[in-house]
Amino acid sequence: MAYSKKLSEFLHSKGVSEGDCIRVEKEGVVYEGLLMPRATGDEDALVIKLDSGYNLGVSISSSTEVKKLSSAKRAKAEEKHGKVFSQKKGLPKIALVTTGGTIVSRVDYSTGGVSTLTNPEDLIRQFPDLLEACNLRKIVSPFTLMSEDFVPRDWIALAKTVFAELKESDGVIVTHGTDNLGFSAAMLSFMISTNKTIALVGAQRSPDRGSFDGAMNLVCAAHFIAKGKYPGVCLVMHGSSSDDYCFAHKGTKVRKMHSSRRDAFQSINSLPLAKIYLDGRIEYKTFESTPVEEKLDAVFEDKVALVKAYANSDPEFLDFFVEKGKKGIIIEATGLGHVPTNTPKSWIPHVKRAIDKGVFVGITTQTLYGKVNPFVYSNLRKLSETGAVFLKDGLPETMLMKLGWVLAHKWSVKEKMLENVCGEFNERLKDSEFNAADEKEY
């Protein structure tokens, strides 16, 4: 959005452009300041930045006088910092892969909006602390996307970039928008098999503010690569609302559980992998490292879908996806895996029809916590009898990513979907893994 055509023409006639210092007089009131671009709001009103720093809007009427006082002064280019990637002994070699999102965003002072930092130098100026925790080998930016805009092409490109950087590095940090970060964490977990650490990191507060949370996430990710020696994909974000420590979460067991808090990411049906303090201390580890073969397997079958079933939901969703040629569908069912059953809107015949047409149907639960089970109730057995596969404690999103990956191979889909490929299933659900609200008493 910018100024209206009428206002733009008016400004043009006065020889005024954005950034100029102007004087506006309207009904006896005078404002002097910089003409700012408009991002939102009334497009027939000028945005003026006063000397005090305040912005205000002045709507233009026939009696308004606008006069240019001086032309726009370009802000001096900021001083280039010295050598950015100085190498220190004893620190891990890390490649930083940036993909976009809040963590690499900045307030664009020319538009007032939020845009993405693409220049590696700007980026490192944003996080100078990172250089104290690692030797930054390289910054690679295969693309710049908000996480909701990712498509399979991007996951594949990301996996290839990360795998290529792993060769020369002790680990790779991936910066990423947080909304769909869980999807990418799961995707990379299936596509890459490695003994090194791939840490995904995001931010919930933008870097323009003093309370930016991403720097600590990055530093903790670097510490985890150096000292955690976790083989595979993890996500490192704030462990609480405080800037005290981060948790590393397994890439297949993590989910964004809050729209805005710093500690939005939580391990579901598993404990975090480790607790990492800003000073590099790692308090506990819940994993063991078993050597694996270094392998990239970046393929994805796009004909998959995730559907939510609930009381009175329309089972024709399924028919739609089958007609669209989907090869696999994950149903986010209720509780232990229920879909509407003894009702005119029963999903059972529709699930059966999909499976008869060769479509894989997997059952997960929208409770997220706990396992699905095909035996406890007769309605569950009816669903199970259609051939739908109950996917244990797998997170719906993780199962969707896994299904796309599995379907891109010539494997037995059911067998592979039930195999624990990279920790997507927890064979022993423990008491401590469910967040007890009474511990917090907020």
Added chain:
Amino acid sequence: MSTKIGLEIHQRLDTRKLHCNCYANPSEDKADFRADLVLHRRLRAVGGELGKVDVAAAYEAAKKRVFEYQIDPRYSCLVESDETPPEPLNQDALQIVLGVAKALSASVVDEVHVMRKTITDGSAVSGFQRTALVATGGLIESPKGNVGIQTIALEEESAGIVEKGQGKFVYRLDRLGIPLVEIATAPDIKDGEHAKEIAEALGRILRESGRVQRGLGTIRQDLNVSIDGGERVELKGVQDLRLLPKIIENEIARQKKEGVKKGGETRRIIGEHSEFMRPLPSAARIYPETDVPHVRITPALLEKAVVGEKSADKISRLEKLGLGRQMAERLSQAKEMVLFERIYSKSNAEPVVIASVLLETLTSLRREGVAVEKISEQQLVELFALFKEGRIVKAALAEVLKQLPSGKMPEQIVKEKELSKFSPKELDALVASGKSFGEIMREYRLRVDAAELAKALATR
């Protein structure tokens, strides 16, 4: 020598917070902070809108401090904790500020833009204070000379600091985000006495809105002083208006002797003197708050502006309600005025009785140790409704008031403590018993109206 003196007044508004639905009035309700409900945060120096790291921000952040924030969930939410985006600008607060602008003949802007003012001393959890310019220009009249108004802004109150030093900085979140109106005068003030007069006049206009918080800390005055065209010094936190002349005198003397640091200084007032806090913030400190929409000031919105009643009008209105001159004057200036109006409009009880209970009875009960701060408006309204309906006598009001801090409603207290007024039948029975006026009043003072008793005795 040319001395320039300007005032900045910050007054808390009695509304919900500026960018969330919390309400807090720390001068009335003390928050209860628990050791396990705290946040620890670090703040970074950041670039301002013009791409520079602000001098003041860099100075604070360089200290690499960890801030602790105490939470009482009754008075703050995820907005204050900087864990969720702010709500749009509080319209209620805006309408009050529009009214203040009107009272000062200031020009309201066409569109209000909320800005972020970078603050990294920890008093804003986000690292910035939200602030919006609402009006410019205007005038405050005073006998010693009129003073121009430069700006009227609406902004967030900061978090209150409770502990500082030894690398530890503890703040409380109840205060953070309470709307403040900030009025900055032009440097037209002639001297300390004039400054005092202007501060009092501005305070009066703010109180006249009837929508400002009252009590300790709810209004703050800052001073701007420069001499001989030199750099500006901002002196924060005048505690007592009576000290203004002395503070100004001392500051002028100090500037003459010590000079002023390049770029200006922000200093904290301590008694009649001041100490250096940080360099004066620059415009680089302010950039747009992109999470909330701009507010177009429409004629409809201007009509809703909360226009305060002039003190003189208020006093004469109270006198018409039957209050004596002295009580009317006292009530018109008191924080109880708003409560008085609400109780009167809801209960329709005798205004003099309401006023004397609010101004006198409650004060003396507080001195006796009754926890009057726990008495709710709803309880008071019900109490005066009972009185209006003739179900209790005036003398019983104080007795019921004493019990109200328990949380019980007045009707229940009246029942339990047997305070209901005698019915005409009961009164007749008393009169028939042959007891004298004095005897009856001594025994049943809390249940008998003296005038009614006198009348009943006379007609016997």
